[in-house]
Each structure stands twice: as C-alpha cells, then as structure tokens.
Amino acid sequence: MSDFPWLTVLIVVPLVGAVVTAAMPYEGDKSRPKQISLGFSLLTLVLAVVMATQYDADGGFQFTETHEWINVFGAHYALGVDGMALVLVLLTTVLVPVVIGASWFDADHGNTKAFFAWALALEAASLGVFTATDVFLFYVLFEASLVPGYFLIGHFGREGRQKAAIKFLIFQLFGGLVMLAAVVGLYAVSADAGHPTYLLSELSQIQIDPDTQKWLFAGFFFAFAVKAPLFPVHTWLADATEKATPGTSVLLVCVLDKIGTYAMLRYCLGLFPDASQWATPFVVTLALISIVYGALVAIGQDDMLRLIGLTSLSHFGFIVLGIFVFTSQGTSGSILYMVNHGVATAALFLAAGYLVRRKGTASIAAITGVEKSAPILAGVFLVAGLAVLGLPGLSQFVSEIMVIIAAFQHHWWVGAIAVSAIVLAAWYILWMYQRTFTGPGVTAAEPVADLDRREVGTLAPLLVALVLFGFYPMPLLNVINPAATAILNQVGVQDPAPTVVGAEEGR
C-alpha cells in the first residue's frame, strides 16, 4: 500500500465529485446533487482518515509523489504531507461534508447544483494547496482556489454579494500576482544556484543572499497576509462573510484562509528563514493590531455574520503572532490554533446561520429572546461561542494559551497586548449572546423553531471535537510537534533557555 498515491486520490475524488455534481441534469430532484456531493465529500473524509492512520508522526514528509511537470520551469507535480499539512487536510475533509449538510437548503433559490459542485472544487483545490511540495504547483492551486471561492460568494447569499465577490477576487488576485513576481524571482535564484527548480526540498538547500531574501519574503508574505487576512488588508473578509451564506463563510474562513497562515510557516519560514527573522518586529506589530483591532471592531457590529467574520481577524492575528515568535511552543500553538479555530468558528458560523435563516435577518438588534423557544440552538450557540472566546475545557483555549505564553517569552508587552483580546472576545461573544438569545421572549405569533435532526447532526461532530481536544489535545500535538520542530530547525533558532528567577535573587 505504500506506493498508493493517497494524496492524488484525495485531490481527485472531490474534483470528480464536483464534475459529476455539475453534470447532473437541470430538471428534476433538487436533492440529487446534494446527495451526490455529500457522498463524495464523505468518501474523501474516509480516505483522509485511512491515510492518517498510516501516518508516522516522526517520519517527516510522507505519502510523497514527485513527477516532472514543466521541466524548463523546474516545476514538478510534487505532493507530500508532514504533521502540519496532515491536520489541515483532516480539518478540510471534516468541514466540507459538514458544510454540505448544513447548507442543504441554502442554495434552493438559484443554481442548486452549482453550490455543491463549487464547494467540492474548493475542497480539491485546498487539499492540493496543503499537500503541494513544489512552489509552482502551490502557486497554481493557490490561485485556482479563488475561482470556486468567487462563485460561491457571488452566486449564493444576500444582497450585495456580487460586490463582495469582486472585492474578494481583486484583493486575492492582487496578493497572488505580487507573489508571482517573488515566485518568478525564486526561479532566477535557483537558476543561478545550479539548475532551475521549484521543488521545496531543493529550494530549502539554497543559500539565498540576504537582500534578495528580503524582497522575496515581502512578495510571499504580502499574498499570505491578504489571504489570512491581517490588518490592513482584511476588509474583503468582513464583506464576504456578511454577504455569503454561512456555509461559504465556513469554507472561506476555516479552510481557505488557513492557506495563508499555513503558507507563512511552510514558505516564508521554510525558504527565507533569515528574512523572516528580520521582519519579525513588523509582522508581530501587524499581528497585534489585528488581534486588538479585529476584536474591537467585532464588538461594534450589528450583523452577526460580519461580527463572526471579524472575530477571525483577531484569531488570525494570534496565529501569525505564534508563528513569528519563533519558539516551538508558539509554532505548535499556531498550528493547533488553525485546527481549533477552524472547528470552533465553523460551529459558531453554522449556528448563527441557522438562527439567521429562522429569523430572516442577521441584525442583532432585530433578534431577541430566542433562548426560550429554541433551547438547543441557544445551547449550541453558547458552546461554540465559548469555544471561540477561549474558555478552558474547550479546544481553542489550549492553543490560545500556548501562543500567549510564547508571546510573553518573546517580549512581555507583546504578551500583555495579546492577552487583552481574551477580555474583548468575552465581550463580543457574550454580549451578542445576551442581546439575541436572552431577553424578553418572542410573542406567540413568531416562535423560533428549534434545531432539527439534520442541523444537530452537522453541529454534533464539531462540538464533540471542541470538547475532546479541549481536554485531550495530545493526539493533535503528537503529530504537530515534530513538524513544528522541523520548521524551526530550518529557521535555525533554539528555544530560549528558561531563566531561573530564584537563582538570581539568591546571589
């Protein structure tokens, strides 16, 4: 079985699913394309889980496939996963069936099958991005993932979605094309160093001179900062999450945006270690601004979905902060944060989506007292919200505390600023809950139906994961830690030795 091309199959299955779904006849049963796409996404999940059971936590890159693609460019069709890629692949494959289930009726107006086909296409592109080990292939898939994203936002959702879709596309294209210049520059570097190549394993061996490194780093980082997103290139995110369907938002924020932070670790740190350290003060500042600003802006929102979108800005700030403090705890914490944030935010988006669907509005001011008539929805919403604000016992707490400790190690004031976001997070989540779910109950004329079985079924796996990994994160950390260590070795930094306070006082 060792030669079985797991990763190729993992990418091809959702892609085939997308084509099959899109090829369904227009007329007839609307549920047929939904069932088919759900089937393909579940098949992908099963494959990913089976693959994960064969993964060896200390084995470096595994399930690798390398074939020459365009030899004059030095481009390869090269795939492989390490611990970091593996957990993100699993996150993606779990979230897509959940989203398909949760969006069952969201696309009934309009071209139903297109929604599900694009969702699967997005899954294929994302899996390709997470598993690519060739910069050229990565770039192609990175850009290709915009197309499904664009159509998902532009075709399905609320009024004004087309503008949001264009904004999304232009921001991403701009970031991507800036990166293109840097990727092309990488070609020149590798050609000067011997022979042109885009293979990650060969590129990381090349000593790039410091000035060139800085420019190339800037090109890559810009694209990833737009993708992630970081302040001040985050504005597309708020619009997109406000206008798109909750399912699309989950795919955007919990899967697609992870590409940005994933790629910072894989490419910025992996290829330009010196430049990454050089840029640390700048990036840490941006991350801190994102953390605090995102949270503050979120507090002031009236639109629930936009609010949740902006909380992610704050959380991406945490992830980037963890990456750029260069300690194994920070790196592991960031990777874990990507997974936990994906699960928690997905649960919150979907729960909010169910509420919005029932009330026909996303305005917090227009919703009140839902708790009484829909206790299950309220409970689920509260648990997801508490996970997002980092309550101990729910998974996001573990990663948040790791990043904050690493931030304090980096510099006390960095940690101090970061920690303030915990208070702000409690504020925006609990205040939103208070205004919408508590308060005077709705009149008998407009009772809110509670969650049905489908809706509970889509949220249950996410909630289970939140609690499970909140108490016992070791299965994830065992996979993540070796990958984090390998990345830091590439950068060439050691964890700072702990200072013993007592010894100094004793003198």
Added chain:
Amino acid sequence: MDDFVKPTLEYAELSPLFIVFGIACLGVLVEAFVPRKHRYLVQSTLAIGGVVLTLAAVIAVANRLKEHGDGAARGIVGSMGTVVVDGPAVFLWGLILLFGLAGCLLFAERQLEGGVSAFAGQAAALPGTEAERQAAGLDHTEVYPLLMFALMGMMLFPASGDLLTMFVALEVLSLPLYLLCGLARRRRLLSQEAALKYFVLGAFSSGFFLYGVALIYGYAGSMNLGAINDAVRNDASNQTLLLIGMGMLSVGLLFKVGAVPFQAWTPDVYQGAPTAVTAFMSAATKAAAFGAMMRLFYVAFGADRWSWQPMMWVIAILSMVVGAAILVTQRDVKRMLAYSAIAHTGFVLTGVLGLEGAGELTDGQLTSLQAVLFYLATYGIAALGAFAVVSLVRDSAGEASALSRWAGLGKHSPLVAGVFALFLLALAGIPLTSGFIGKWAVFEVAMSSGAWPVVIVGVLSSVVAAYFYVYVIVVMFFHDPEPEQAAYVVHPSVLTSSTIAVGAAATLVLGVIPGPVLNLAGVAGQFLR
C-alpha cells in the same frame, strides 16, 4: 567588378515560401478565369488546401534541419544569405500558418451574414449608394489571395537574413492587410477609415524603417545581419550612426506590433476591420513582427544589447501601463481586445528584453527566445479565439460589440459566454490557462536578466487588466440584459465553431501541459547567423 555568380536557391528548405506564393498567384488567376458563382468554393478550398499543404511542407523542412553546435541551433542560411531557415523561423512559420488556417476558416464563414461573407460585396461602391445595394449579394473572393500574400510576407519577415529582405517582407505583409481592413460589409465608413489610418501610419513607419536600413548600411557597410553583427563586435565606426539607425528600425517594428507610443492605430483598426481580419491580424502579425524584431536585435545587435535593452525596458513598461490603464475605460468589446493587445505587446517585450548571453544561462534554463515564441503561441490563440467569438454576437445591424449589449449573454448562451470567459481568463493570465504559463515564461526570463522593475510593473498592470476582464465576465453572467438591447448569438457554421473549439481546447491544454510546446520552442534552438 566580380564576375556574375549564378545564385543558388535551396528549393527544399524554401519550399513553404514558394508554395504559399504559388497559391496566392493561382488565386489571382482563379479570380480572372473562374465564373463568379463558383469562385467562393474554389477560392476557399484553394486557400485552406494551400495552407494545409504548406504546413506539411514546414513539418518536412523542420524534420530535416541541420544541427549546429550540438543542437544549440539548427537550419541553413539560404538563398545567398537573404533567407535564414533556422529553428525559430520554422517554429514561427508553423505558428503563422496555423493562424492563417484559422483566418481562412473565419474568412469562409457565410452563415453569420445570412449566406454571404463578412466582406463587402463591392469595395469600390460608395457606402449608401445604389451601387452598394446592387452588390449586396456579392462576395469579394479576392480576400483569399490577399490573405495568402500577407501570409507569405509574414513568413518571410522573421526569416529574413538581411535588412532589405526584411523591408520587402514588411511591405508584402502590410499591403494586403491594409486592403483587407477596408473590406467590411457592415459599417463600411468605419472600416475604410480604419484602412486609411492603418495605411498612412504604416507607410510612415515603413519610411522610418527604410531610413534606419540606410543608416545601418552606412555604419556597417552591409545589409546582412551577420555582417552587421561583426561590425558591432569590432566597434567598426561611428557609434551615433548605429544608435540612430537602431532607433529608426525599432520604430518601424514597434509600430507593427503596436507598442506604446506607436499604438494609436491599433484600437481604430481592430474595431473597424472585419472581425475575421482582426482575428487573423492580431495573432499572425504579432508573431511575424516579433520574430523579425528578435532576429534583428538578437542577431545583428546582440553584441550591443546594453544599448537597446534600456529602451526596451521603457517601451515594455509604457505598453503595459498604457494598455492596461486605457483598457479599463473601454466599453466596446473589440476596442477592449485592442487595448489588451497593446498590453500584451508589453508582455512580449518583457520577454524580448530578457536576452542573456550564452555564458550567463545555466543548463536547462529557459531562454528568452523560447519564452517569447511560447508567449506568441498562447496569446495568438487566445486573441484569435476571442475575436472569433465576437463575430458571433450580433443584432439586426451586424455585430453588436458594445459591452452593454453583452449583458446577460451568459444566461441565454452559456456556452458562447463561457468560451469567451475562458479566452479572457487566458488573456488575464489566470492559472490553468495558457496565458498564465506564457506570462510566467516571459517574467521568468526578464527576472533572470535582472529586469525586475519591468516584472513588477508587469505584475501590477496584470492586476489592473485582470480587474477589467473579470468585469466583462460579470457583465456577461451576472447583469440582466437590457430589454430590446440584448444582442443574440448567431449559430455559426462548422468553420467558425471548429476554430473556436480548437482555440479553447488549446488554451486549456497549453495551460495544463505546456511542456511539449515549450520544449519544441527550445529544440528550435537559437537564431543562425
């Protein structure tokens, strides 16, 4: 005085040129002797068959090219040094003939205008007169021999071994195109204006070119590109003469490719000319002129590249910026494609200026020639396909090229709109289309030669242009058609539809597996001197 030497001609290697020329002359005879009602069939068959035959001859020539220096170059210097049949020339021949074949197929389309071709029934009849109405059912079948003459000039242009041949080729390719531009059946005044504009400006730039030829002759004492190269290497004489001559020659060539600041004719001519002519011209002229430009600058002035590369930097940057900036303001599909052509000229120039000496390239690195040849193929296919689609979208008055009338096209004709969107994405350089690989290739060689400012400008103008291409797609797919304003899609015959289908397929295939064509451009090797 030397004794007269009988010139030797390498008939086998030069056969593609002879065949095209022969078919063109035969076309003139057909025009004279075949009765009018049979002419359409005879002429179109002759042209299509002739191009196919020439393509076969080109493939035969390509397979027998002599290798030099372990495959670094291949071919012969033929016809007493005036025609060089080397790898790049043969590659371009193949490319130009493919565009020519597509041109023939589009020319022969008669279903769109309800049984007549897109060309004027009688070009001499004044617009709006009784004579024009009488000629309404007629066809100008002279377009086929004109196309063949243009093809011959285009093939000779990048293969010329001396400046005089290059000038003759330039005129042979230009004159038929001037005529073809003025032959539109609809909107004839616009078409005639386009032809006159193209002719006057073209003649003017030819003058520049000829003046440059004279100055370079004064500098080097020879018209031969190889001999000019020797003179440049030996720093023979007056450097000023060389620089001015080089500048004059560039004006002539840059005019033909439509680079800024010699682009003014492009939008008017592209808009006014019959769409089939625009499609052929946008793809094939660019390929021929860039082939000639590279031969001139790489072979004759390659040793002095520090003198012309900065100039190319400026022109490339200007073309990309101006092309993209004005593109955004366009509200007519044909004019939009014209400005897109200007921006793309800048991208090709980005590849042209990426020339590096043989010693500076590592093994297996992309050469600038290879990148440009590939780009010309990808751009030509996408542009030709896009114009072919434009010819399908019509209303009762002919083609409807105003963008507002394309609103909602994606709703009632999803296939046509989808194919057009594909071509636009290729022009924008979105991954998994041919345009992306082409852009990558030219940026790569420019970056390797140290022209990073050009690459940065290229990237930024790509973003601006991409915004507009996406806007067009949005108009087609998301906007609602204005009532009684919407254009409809006329179902074409197999001639146009097969051209579009092949173009769309090639755009996709070259985007995913560009290897074979890139390698073919690489195997072609360097220019021979």
